[in-house]
Amino acid sequence: MKRRRSKDKEEIMESLVRDDIMSMESYAAVEPVHVLAERVGVPLERTAKLDSNENPYGCSPRVRQALGNFEFYHTYPDHAHREMREMLEEYTGIGTEYIGVANGSDEMIDLILRVVLDPGDKVLNFPPTFGTYSVHTEANRGGLLNVPRDPDTFDVDIAAAKSAIDDRTRAILLSNPNNPTGNLTPERDILELLETGLLVIVDEAYYEFSELTVAHLVPSYPNLIVLRSMSKWAALAGLRVGYAILPPTINDCVYKSKPIYNVNMAAEIAAKESLKDAQYMKQTVRTIISERERLYRLLDEQGILKPLPSQGNFLLCQAPDGNGARIKEHFQNRGIFVRHFPALYDMLRITVGKPEHTDAMIKALDELEV
Ligand SMILES: Cc1ncc(COP(=O)(O)O)c(C=O)c1O
Structure with a gap:
C-alpha cells in the first residue's frame, strides 16, 4: 500500500537533492x-x-554452463578487471592499459563524463541519437550542445559542429553507427573532429554489425575514446558489460573514481566465456x-x-x-x-x-x- 507523504516531508526531500536533478526529465x-x-x-x-x-x-551456451559451474560468488570480483582486459586486448589488438571495463557501455559514458566535465561544460551531441547521452551529461552537471544531423541523410554536419564549438565545449559524443538512424560517420569526419582538440567519444556499441572502427587510432590520439558493448553481439544485455578503448591517463582516472566493484562476477564470467566463444x-x-x-x-x-x-x-x-x-x-x-x-x-x-x-x-x- 502506498503511504501518503505529507507536504512538509515532500519539501524537505526536495530541498535535499540537487535542483538540476529534481527538474531533469526521465529517460x-x-x-x-x-x-x-x-x-x-x-x-x-x-x-x-x-x-x-x-x-x-541469446548468449553462448558456454556462458550458461560457466555461470552454473562457478563456485566463488561469495567473493568480490576483481576491481581492476585484469583477466577481462587481457582477453579484450586479444580481441581488439590494443593493449590492456588502453582498456577499461564497466557495467555496460552506458556506465562507461557516465564514468568518462564524470572525469572530464566541470560544472557548466558542454558536450557536443548529434541528435537524433542515443538518448542516454543527455542523461549522463546532465547528471554530471554538463549541458548538451546539440548540432542536429541532416534531416534527410542523418549525416553529421562537421562544418556546423566545428562552428558550434565554444570555450565551454569539452567533449563530443558520436554514436557510430548511430542509434536509431543506423548510418555511419566516415573516419575522415572523425579525424576532423579530432583536430578540434576536444575529447571525441565514438560509441561503437554496434561495431560487430558495421565492422567500421576507429579503435586502432586510440594509441595515436590522446583525445580519442572508443566505446564498445557486450550487449549486442555477445547477447549479454541483461548482464551489463561494456568497455572503452581510451588514453591510459583518462583510463587511470576512470579506475580511481568508479564504484569499486562495478562489474559483478556473473557479468565477468559471461564476458570472458563470450570472448572465448567469439567465433x-x-x-x-x-x-x-x-x-x-x-x-x-x-x-x-x-x-x-x-x-x-x-x-x-x-x-x-x-x-x-x-x-x-x-x-x-x-x-x-x-x-x-x-x-x-x-x-x-x-x-x-x-x-x-x-x-x-x-x-x-x-x-x-x-x-x-x-
Ligand atoms: C549507441 C548505444 N550506445 C550504448 C548503448 C548501451 O549499451 P550497454 O548495454 O553496453 O550499456 C546502446 C544500447 O542500446 C546504444 O544503442
Whole structure:
C-alpha cells in the first residue's frame, strides 16, 4: 500500500537533492517484455521483442554452463578487471592499459563524463541519437550542445559542429553507427573532429554489425575514446558489460573514481566465456546481418514501412503519414514490440530478429488497413 507523504516531508526531500536533478526529465526506457506481453495478453513465448536492439539468439551456451559451474560468488570480483582486459586486448589488438571495463557501455559514458566535465561544460551531441547521452551529461552537471544531423541523410554536419564549438565545449559524443538512424560517420569526419582538440567519444556499441572502427587510432590520439558493448553481439544485455578503448591517463582516472566493484562476477564470467566463444557469437552476428538485408528487402517491396539502410542490428522505418502510433499498436496487439519515435518524423525502429519474427511482422503489415 502506498503511504501518503505529507507536504512538509515532500519539501524537505526536495530541498535535499540537487535542483538540476529534481527538474531533469526521465529517460523513456522500454518496459520489460513480460509486462508488455501481459498487457496485450500474448504468451511470452509467442512475442517478438524487437524494441531494444538485443541479439535474439541469446548468449553462448558456454556462458550458461560457466555461470552454473562457478563456485566463488561469495567473493568480490576483481576491481581492476585484469583477466577481462587481457582477453579484450586479444580481441581488439590494443593493449590492456588502453582498456577499461564497466557495467555496460552506458556506465562507461557516465564514468568518462564524470572525469572530464566541470560544472557548466558542454558536450557536443548529434541528435537524433542515443538518448542516454543527455542523461549522463546532465547528471554530471554538463549541458548538451546539440548540432542536429541532416534531416534527410542523418549525416553529421562537421562544418556546423566545428562552428558550434565554444570555450565551454569539452567533449563530443558520436554514436557510430548511430542509434536509431543506423548510418555511419566516415573516419575522415572523425579525424576532423579530432583536430578540434576536444575529447571525441565514438560509441561503437554496434561495431560487430558495421565492422567500421576507429579503435586502432586510440594509441595515436590522446583525445580519442572508443566505446564498445557486450550487449549486442555477445547477447549479454541483461548482464551489463561494456568497455572503452581510451588514453591510459583518462583510463587511470576512470579506475580511481568508479564504484569499486562495478562489474559483478556473473557479468565477468559471461564476458570472458563470450570472448572465448567469439567465433560462435560472430556467426549469430552474420545471421542477423543477412536477416537485416532480408527484412529491408521485404519491407521495401511491401511499401508500407519505408526502411533506411542500416549498419546496426536494427532498421529505422518511416511510417505512412501520422500512422506510427497506430502501427506500433497493431504490432503490439500481435506480440511484436518495436520502438516508436513520435518526435522523429513518427518513425519506428525495428530490431532485426529471427526469420520468424520478420515473417510475423510482414504478415501483420499485410493485415493492416492503411
Ligand atoms: C549507441 C548505444 N550506445 C550504448 C548503448 C548501451 O549499451 P550497454 O548495454 O553496453 O550499456 C546502446 C544500447 O542500446 C546504444 O544503442
